[in-house]
Amino acid sequence: MTVTKRLFDILVALVLGIILIFPVAFTALLILIRDGRPVFYISERMKTPTEGFRLVKFRTMKTVASDSGVSGGDKADRITKNGHFLRRTRLDEVPQLWNVLKGDISFVGPRPPLRQYVERFPELYREVLKSRPGITGLASVYFHAHEEWLLARARTTAETDVIYSRVCVPRKARIDLIYQNRRNLCVDAMIMLKTVFKRLR
Numbered sequence: 007m008t009v010t011k012r013l014f015d016i017l018v019a020l021v022l023g024i025i026l027i028f029p030v031a032f033t034a035l036l037i038l039i040r041d042g043r044p045v046f047y048i049s050e051r052m053k054t055p056t057e058g059f060r061l062v063k064f065r066t067m068k069t070v071a072s073d074s075g076v077s078g079g080d081k082a083d084r085i086t087k088n089g090h091f092l093r094r095t096r097l098d099e100v101p102q103l104w105n106v107l108k109g110d111i112s113f114v115g116p117r118p119p120l121r122q123y124v125e126r127f128p129e130l131y132r133e134v135l136k137s138r139p140g141i142t143g144l145a146s147v148y149f150h151a152h153e154e155w156l157l158a159r160a161r162t163t164a165e166t167d168v169i170y171s172r173v174c175v176p177r178k179a180r181i182d183l184i185y186q187n188r189r190n191l192c193v194d195a196m197i198m199l200k201t202v203f204k205r206l207r
Contacts, residue, residue, distance in 0.1 A: 007112060007138045014191060015113055019106040030100055033064060033092070041065065041086040046101060051118035053139060055132050058121060059110040064098040065089075076120070078157035078166030096205050102141050114194040115140030116182035123175060134179050137186045142201040145181040153178070 037045045047065040050058045066089030067073075067081060085093070092098040105111045111118055118139035124131045153174050160166040185193070 010191065011112060011138075011194070012109070014194070015106050018113060019103045023103050023107075026100060026103075029097075033088075033097060033100075037064060037086075037088055040088055041068075044069070047098075050121060051139065052121055052124045052131070052135065053110055053118065054135050055124055055128060059105070059108075059118075061110070061118060062101040062104055064092055064101060066092050066098050075122070075163055075167055076157065076170050078160035078163075078169070080160055080162050080166050082158070096201075099141055106141065110139075112138040112140045112194075113142065114185075114189075114197050115143050116178070116185070117143060117146060123171065126171065127175060130175070130179050134182045134186075137182065137189065142197060143182060144185040144197060145178040147197055147200045147204065149174075149178055149181055 034045045044065055047063045047067070048060050049063075051061040053059050066086055067077070067084040068086060070084070089098075102111065106113060115137045116134050116139055119131060119134075124135075156169050156173060157166055160169055185197075
C-alpha cells in the first residue's frame, strides 16, 4: 500500500467515523434491544497469505458454536430481525472503519478471505493478497449480487463450500487481479462511489 493510499484511508475513515457516530450508536442499540448480545460479529480474515486479523462487523445472524465458512442459503434462517436490512444496505460493515484505521484493510481492495480458502488456494491468494484487502472492491461491485444469488441456492454447509470454492473464488480472483493492475486513487474513488450508489439504488 502506498503512503498516499494509506493517508487517504485514514482521512476518509476519520471523517466517516465522525459523520456516522450517531447512526452507528443507534444501530448498536437497536441490535442490543431487538437481538441481544453480542452486538458485533468478530471473525478472523487474512491480510496477507500468512497474517490474519480480527474483522469487525455488526452482528446480523444468530450465533452458534459451530459456525464456519461463508454465508449461504444454509444459514438464511439464522439472519436476525435487523440482519436483512443491515446486509442489504451493507451497514453491517460500517464497524470496519476501525479495521481501516488500524491498517488491517483499506477502503478498496479484494474482500479479506477466510483462512481456510487461503490455505486451500495458496497460489491464487498469493497474487490476490498483494493488494491490501478492502471494505469494497471491483469484485464487490460487479460480482457481489451474483455471488449472493449463487450461494442462496445452497442448502447445506457442504453445498455452500462447493459453490464458493469452485465458482466464486476463481471469478472474484480474476476481477481482483484486474483491479490490482489498474489501481490508483481515481479508480478507488470510482469504486467507492459505485458501491454507495449501488446500495442507495
